[in-house]
Amino acid sequence: MSRILVQPVGQKRLTNVAVVRLKKHGNRFEIACYKNKVLSWRSGVEKDLDEVLQSQTVYSNVSKGVLAKSKDLIAAFGTDDQTQICLEILDKGELQVAGKERESKLSSQFRDIATIVMQKTYNPETQRPYTISMIERLMRDIHFAIDPNSGSKKQALEVIHELQKHFPIKRSPMKLRLSVPEEGLSALMEKLNAWNAKMISKDKSGSQLSCICELDPGFYRDCEALMNNLKGKFEVLALSIHAEGDAHLDQYDEEEHEASHSRKELTATVAKLSDKLQKQTISTTTSGGNAAAGEGKQNKCSTCNALVGDSSQYREHFKSDWHKHNLKRKTQNLAPLTKEECMADIEICDSKADLKEYSF
CATH class of the missing domain: 3.30.1250.10 (Ribosome maturation protein SBDS, N-terminal domain)
Structure with missing residues (x-):
């Protein structure tokens, strides 16, 4: 049974x-x-x-x-x-939401908050904005916890307020165009001086006086109320002003320094590989004919235009990076490379890919 x-x-x-x-x-x-x-x-x-x-x-x-x-x-x-x-x-x-999806969402929101903070702040010591990687590191240092039910912009402002307690960081000023009647100019200038606003230009058009200034965003509501009292007009030209140029290296900029050093090393490596490729091209051209003549009966690969040995070696050749690289070149109507040239070309391609990865 x-x-x-x-x-x-x-x-x-x-x-x-x-x-x-x-x-x-x-x-x-x-x-x-x-x-x-x-x-x-x-x-x-x-x-x-x-x-x-x-x-x-x-x-x-x-x-x-x-x-x-x-x-x-x-x-x-x-x-x-x-x-x-x-x-x-x-x-x-x-x-x-599942665990991995929640983690991915939080990671994306963390990056969004860091991006907003970067756009709205700068380092007062260098007058340049912090990079995203530096902002993310500072957010981790203060143990910032993301609220998935709150907006990224609101949380970014909270992050800025918290970072100002521990690190040298300031809000980037706004650029405003303010227009007031002539009798209200003195009151406006008095307030701008009290707010430490930076005057860019002044202009007079009829009975209206207008000026362009850079103002701390924290005084935006006060400025709006003042312009309403003075019966003036104001226009936001830019929400955030950064100094021209890239961020300078500072005490928090170790990652950017390492990336810059890596780019220089990769550039030097590409130059060396290019010289090596030219030398190998000359040497293989002169010695290739003699080597083929001394060989016995061998199979020839039409893709690589080279003799690759007996049947066993011929089969192994089709699995090699040399053959695969020449196949790609063949689809692009490019001439085949020797094995040495192929290896050097692959190294150059990898180095160029690394350069693109490190480029900003």
Whole structure:
């Protein structure tokens, strides 16, 4: 008599899904959806409900496969119609994001905040903006925690305020054009001096006097109120002003110094490889004919235009970087290279790729 062994499958159902959760009437209700479809449904791109829901079933816990009780559904939604309840949860519920997706989102938002901080600040010692990598490092030093439910701009302003307590960093000034009647000029100039504004130019047009200045963004609201009182006009020419040129190296600029040093080394390496390639081209041209004449019966590769040995060596040749590189050159209608030339050319290509990676 044969015996059938039943092995456990080890399958966890309803785990690789997007979950939309809604808390109502003291209970939690969840639905299982396809990834990337919930946002499409809410934006109106996706119209077919079956393309969004994995099943038109309401759960109390999707990952454990626990269905919601009918009495709880009626108490919370006034009906036990699964489709109708799914639509309400889909529209009003909170989309639960997986761990890796949440980590990716937070990393992207962290970078966005650092970019905004970089655009709005500068180093008062060098009069140049900090780089993004430096801002990110400073944010980690103060142990800044991202709030995924708050906007990046709002959090960037909080970061600037916190960084100013520990590091030399200032808000980049705004460039404004202010126009006031002649009788209001003295009051305007008095306030600008009190705010340490930098005057760029002055101009008079009829009874109106206008000036262009750079002002700390913290005084923007006060300036707006002042212009309203003086019955003047103001125009924002630039939200953030940085000194011309790249950021200078300073005590926080170790990464940029290392990158600059690496670029110089790579440039020198490319120059050496180019000289080496020219020398190898001359030497292989003079010795290639003699080497081929001294060989016995060999197979010839038409792609590389070279003798590559017996059948075994011929097969191995097709797997080599030499042959693959010449195949790429052949598709570009370029002449084949010898093995030495090919290796040098590959090194040059790799060096150039590294240079592009380090370039800003």
